[in-house]
Structures are given as C-alpha cells and as structure tokens.
Amino acid sequence: MTLWARFRSWLSATWQRPRMESEMDAELRFHLEAYAEDLIRGGVPRQEALRRARLEFGGLERAKEECREARGVSFLETLAQDLRHGVRMLRKNPGFTAVAVLTLALGIGANTAIFSVIDAVLFRPLPVNAPQELIDLYSATPGEMFEYAPLAYPDYIDFRDNNKTFSGLLGFAPNFLALERNGESEMISVEAVSGNYFDVLGVKPVLGRTFDAAQVIVPGGYPFVVLSYTTWQRQFNADPAIVGKTVRLNGSLLTIIGVAPRDFSGLMRGLSPGLWVPVTMDSILHMGEPLEDRGSQWFFVTGRLNPGVSVAQAQAEMKTVADRLAHQYPKSNKDRTAALLPASQVKIMPEVDGALYATSYVVIAFVGLILLIACANLAGMLLARASVRRKEIALRIALGAGRVRLIRQLLTESLLLSLLGGTLGVLLTLFFDRAVSRALQEMHFGVPIQIGLALNLDIRVFAFSLITVTAATLLFGLVPAFKASNVAPNSGLKEETDGGGCSRSKHRTLKTLVVEQVAISLLLLRVDPMVALRHE
Amino acid sequence: MDKQLELLQGILDLLILKAVSLGPLHGYGVLLRIQQISGDRLEIQQGSLYPALYRLEHQGWITSEWGESENKRKAKYYRLTAAGRRRLQTEAEKWNRMADVIAGILRTTPEEV
Numbered sequence A: 001m002t003l004w005a006r007f008r009s010w011l012s013a014t015w016q017r018p019r020m021e022s023e024m025d026a027e028l029r030f031h032l033e034a035y036a037e038d039l040i041r042g043g044v045p046r047q048e049a050l051r052r053a054r055l056e057f058g059g060l061e062r063a064k065e066e067c068r069e070a071r072g073v074s075f076l077e078t079l080a081q082d083l084r085h086g087v088r089m090l091r092k093n094p095g096f097t098a099v100a101v102l103t104l105a106l107g108i109g110a111n112t113a114i115f116s117v118i119d120a121v122l123f124r125p126l127p128v129n130a131p132q133e134l135i136d137l138y139s140a141t142p143g144e145m146f147e148y149a150p151l152a153y154p155d156y157i158d159f160r161d162n163n164k165t166f167s168g169l170l171g172f173a174p175n176f177l178a179l180e181r182n183g184e185s186e187m188i189s190v191e192a193v194s195g196n197y198f199d200v201l202g203v204k205p206v207l208g209r210t211f212d213a214a215q216v217i218v219p220g221g222y223p224f225v226v227l228s229y230t231t232w233q234r235q236f237n238a239d240p241a242i243v244g245k246t247v248r249l250n251g252s253l254l255t256i257i258g259v260a261p262r263d264f265s266g267l268m269r270g271l272s273p274g275l276w277v278p279v280t281m282d283s284i285l286h287m288g289e290p291l292e293d294r295g296s297q298w299f300f301v302t303g304r305l306n307p308g309v310s311v312a313q314a315q316a317e318m319k320t321v322a323d324r325l326a327h328q329y330p331k332s333n334k335d336r337t338a339a340l341l342p343a344s345q346v347k348i349m350p351e352v353d354g355a356l357y358a359t360s361y362v363v364i365a366f367v368g369l370i371l372l373i374a375c376a377n378l379a380g381m382l383l384a385r386a387s388v389r390r391k392e393i394a395l396r397i398a399l400g401a402g403r404v405r406l407i408r409q410l411l412t413e414s415l416l417l418s419l420l421g422g423t424l425g426v427l428l429t430l431f432f433d434r435a436v437s438r439a440l441q442e443m444h445f446g447v448p449i450q451i452g453l454a455l456n457l458d459i460r461v462f463a464f465s466l467i468t469v470t471a472a473t474l475l476f477g478l479v480p481a482f483k484a485s486n487v488a489p490n491s492g493l494k495e496e497t498d499g500g501g502c503s504r505s506k507h508r509t510l511k512t513l514v515v516e517q518v519a520i521s522l523l524l525l526r527v528d529p530m531v532a533l534r535h536e
Numbered sequence B: 001m002d003k004q005l006e007l008l009q010g011i012l013d014l015l016i017l018k019a020v021s022l023g024p025l026h027g028y029g030v031l032l033r034i035q036q037i038s039g040d041r042l043e044i045q046q047g048s049l050y051p052a053l054y055r056l057e058h059q060g061w062i063t064s065e066w067g068e069s070e071n072k073r074k075a076k077y078y079r080l081t082a083a084g085r086r087r088l089q090t091e092a093e094k095w096n097r098m099a100d101v102i103a104g105i106l107r108t109t110p111e112e113v
Helices: A002-015 A017-041 A046-057 A060-070 A074-092 A094-123 A153-161 A197-201 A229-234 A279-286 A311-328 A350-388 A390-398 A403-442 A459-484 A489-494 A504-535 B011-021 B027-037 B046-058 B082-107
Strands: A134-140 A166-181 A184-193 A224-227 A246-249 A252-259 A275-278 A300-305 A337-342 B062-068 B074-080
Touching (some): A002 B046, A017 A046, A060 B046, A094 A403, A094 A459, A153 A166, A166 A197, A166 A279
Antiparallel strands (some): A134 A337, A166 A246, A224 A275
C-alpha cells in the first residue's frame, strides 16, 4: 500500500509538476505570512516581521529543492538539468567537443563495424523457421585429419528414407553454373538442393513457389529454379512477372518458379548462392553421375528432429544406418559412421570453425584495444579540462552541490559525448558495411564464389553499440569525474590563475594513463605488421 | 536559543507523526504544536520541516488536503493515515526502548561495572 502511495505521489509530482510547484509556493507563503502575523501580534513592526520570518526559515530554494527530492521528481529533473548544462558546456568548447566526438566515433565505430561482421558470420541465427532446431548430419571418419565430411548423395537418400527420428532431412551442395543471358554468359554460384529444402527450412518465397519434393526424384525430370532475391534484383531488374520465364544454365533451359526472400542466402555462412536448382538437375547440368557415386562426398545435410526425439536417439539410429551401409558397401563406406551436430554450433564446417572463432576473437580484442586507447586519450583530455574547470566546480560545491551530484553531472556530460560519438560511429559502421558488402560482391576469386554477408544494422548491432557507449563513458568519464569533484571550495575559489592547480594525485592518474596508452600502442604496433604481412 | 535542543534526524519525522496524530494541522501548525508540547525546549529548523512533511506524505504515512485556516486563509492540512498510525506506534516503541537503554547506560556507576 505504501508502495502504491509512493508511486502515486511520484506520478502526480511528475505529471502535475506545475500544480505541485504552485501548491508548494502557496504552502510556504502561508507559513511565512502566518509566522509574520504572529510576530506582529507580538509587537514586531510589519516590515521587520516579514524579514525575520524569511530569515528564520532559512534557504527557501533549498527547502523547495529538498521537497521536490522527497517526492521523487528529482531523477528526471536532475537528468534534464544535467543534459541542458552538458549541452551548454559542449557548445562552449567546440574544439574539445569535436576532437572528443571524433575520437569516440572512431573507437566505437571500429567496434560496431567489426561486431556487425562477426555477428553476421558467427552469432546471428539463420533466417529460417526455428533455426535452433536444425541438426547437421555429417559422414564421420574417425582418425582422419578432416573428421567430418559431407555425405555422398546415395548415402543421403538412405539416411533420409530409413529413419524415424527426423521429421525432415534436407541436403545442399554449392556449385557454379554458366548463366546465359542476351547472348552473354557469366558464372553464377548456385546451390543444388534436395526437393524438400525450402519446406524443411520453412522459407516462403516472395514470388511464385518453391520446389515440390514429390517431383524431385528422376534425374533431369524437374527443370525449375528458384532465384535469390539479389539475383532477381540485379540480373533480372526485379521483374515482377519473372515467374514462368526461362533461364539457360550450362546450355539447358530451366523455368523460374519462384524468388527467395531477401534475407535468405542459404545455410552456409558467407556464401550467397544466386539461385537454387534441384539436385536431380545438377547431374544433367554437369554431365556426371555423382548421384550414383558413394565414393564422392559433396552433399551437406541438415534436418529437424521429430518432437520429443533427443539428439542421442537420432545419433544412435543414424549410426545403425551407417553401419548397415558400411556392411553393404564396404568398398566406399567401410570406415564411415554418422555424426550429428546442432546446426547452430556449426558455422561453415566443424574443422574450419575453430580458425574462424580464433580469428574473430583476435579481431575483437584488437578493436577493443583501439577503443581503450580512445578512452584513455579522452580521460586525459577530461582530466586536463578538470583543472581548467576547478573554479566552476569549487563554486558549485560552495553553493551546496553534493559530490555525488557533481559526479553525476560530469558523467552526464561524458555520456553526451559518447552518445554523439556512438551515433557518428554507427553511421561510420553503415558506410563500412556498405563498402564491405560491395567489395565482397565484386570480389573475384579463381572461381566465381559469391560471398555475401547480411550486413545490416539490426537491433543486435544497436544493442552492442549502446553497451559499447556505456562502457566507454564509464571508462573515460569515471576517474576524471571523481578527481574533478574532489575540490576544496576554499582553495579552488582562491586560485587566481585558470588551471594552475594540478594536485599530485592528478599527476599520478595522468601518468598511469600515459603508461597504459604507450603499452597498448606498442602492442598494437607489434600486431599490426604481423597482420599486414599475412595479407601480403 | 542556544539552550534549545538540536534535533537528530529521524526524530523530526517521529515528532511530526505525533503532532499530526492529535488532529489535522497545516505546516506552520505542526511547528507550533511541537514547540508548544515541548514547552519551547525544542528548536525545529523551519527549512527542514517541509521536506520532512513531503517525505512522510510520499511514504504514505500522512495525507494532505487544502482547507481553511483559523484566519480564513487557504492552507494545506496534514492528517495521519492508518499506515502512519501503525508507523507512529512502532517508531514510538523503538524510541522508548532506545531511551531506556541509553538511560540505563548513563545511570551506570563504577561499582556496577
């Protein structure tokens, strides 16, 4: 009940601010006048009585402030006040503000930019229905250097048709085909997929339909393709009547039946196929017999478990199938067994992922250090400014500002700086991501692999930037705020010169900052040539 | 004025609750009543009276409404709530216990130790 009363009082104090203020004024005025009247009745002249009433009451403004605080308005009030003051201080020192904001923008921008890339590769869930449910199936050969391999196509069919634990088991294989258009031909990266690929993933087309699993059986019997959104946009000018038109791939005519959604670029991180063909067509287009060959393993397999089935149960069943295959086809399958891994744990291939994570952590540490240097620089600048602002702060303390209040205000200023820096940093990230995406799209390897990352500023990147901004504020703002607020009003006000006073402890803090900066810079310098060398 | 006792923080709250429990009062009335009951032996900082009133209201121990003063002027009257009455009781008991303990300590003679 008292909690409710407190909340109500806070609410009314916040929303009915003007009314509360006028009521408070009226109440205090009544007090002063009532007291003065009592004094007059006691024989004090009118003027004198009013004066004494005021005098004995003490600081009127201070009492009001304490009343406001008692009602809990103070938080928003103080914040608004601090923000106003902060903006004023920043505008008064445009040079300092510009340098600080730029420093922070680079520090924060580097971090968000790298995070957006690493997030796209490692952390963001795949844009499919319930991605956490997907389980990868590998052909495992214990003792080999590359323990996990994709499946041979006939093995996939056996696993798919002889299990009760998976509700759906799909497969895909990256490949390249020559796309002929208007008499010109270009290599395009494609994925040859099982007929149930889109259905198991729960990916719905933006145009037309996807493959019909029941039809994708006979080699060459289902000459259809699904375009990626990017291909539809770039190669076909986003033609709204694209469904039903034909494309010529490796000399064969295929009909476009649908366009995949924008954010879907297959299951393999970093690769973005330009179109999908049924795996039964792939053999026609490549003129080989890989669909019959148990020796060549090229089909990546992923599936969803039936409700209530554990990974261990599925693993056991798959092993039974693998053992039977090893028995039945000893020539190709003798040492093979089956291994299941949750798809969320696999980014590209189990063997490649280790290096991917290691690289990512090094890069994250690298940009983290850059932010640390930026913060150290800024902390140094703020400390230097603190000695210039000694007088202002001493005056505020003399006027009754508490230390906590001062620290809060200085931190609000720092927060303003890092918010500005963060905003600029996010803008830099936007440009960086665009540039990287374009570079990736135009990059030509020996083969025309299309590398595509879903680099966009989503809620995750924003959340990360916000955390970075807060961390940066505390990193560079806290120590200077503590130091700056530690001024004796007497000595602070007496100082004639601006910024003459540098206490010993401030010197120590500055020294620590410089040592830290030199150390980190040396570290980065050592790492940098290594990185540069590797690129050559 | 030097002879008047300075108030410890927290005691002011207790005194206000007690004063208001005797009947609704406006702020100035609270001041007068406390001084009157104490026989003018207590000095209350007028400036700290109102923050205390606001604090108590915020906590729900007292409520306020506008009414008319003795000399026909608009004034804000404070009144004890049910929760405030319970609060006053526990705080008063706490205070009495404390006073007993302190008094006991102060009465101690060398022989008793």
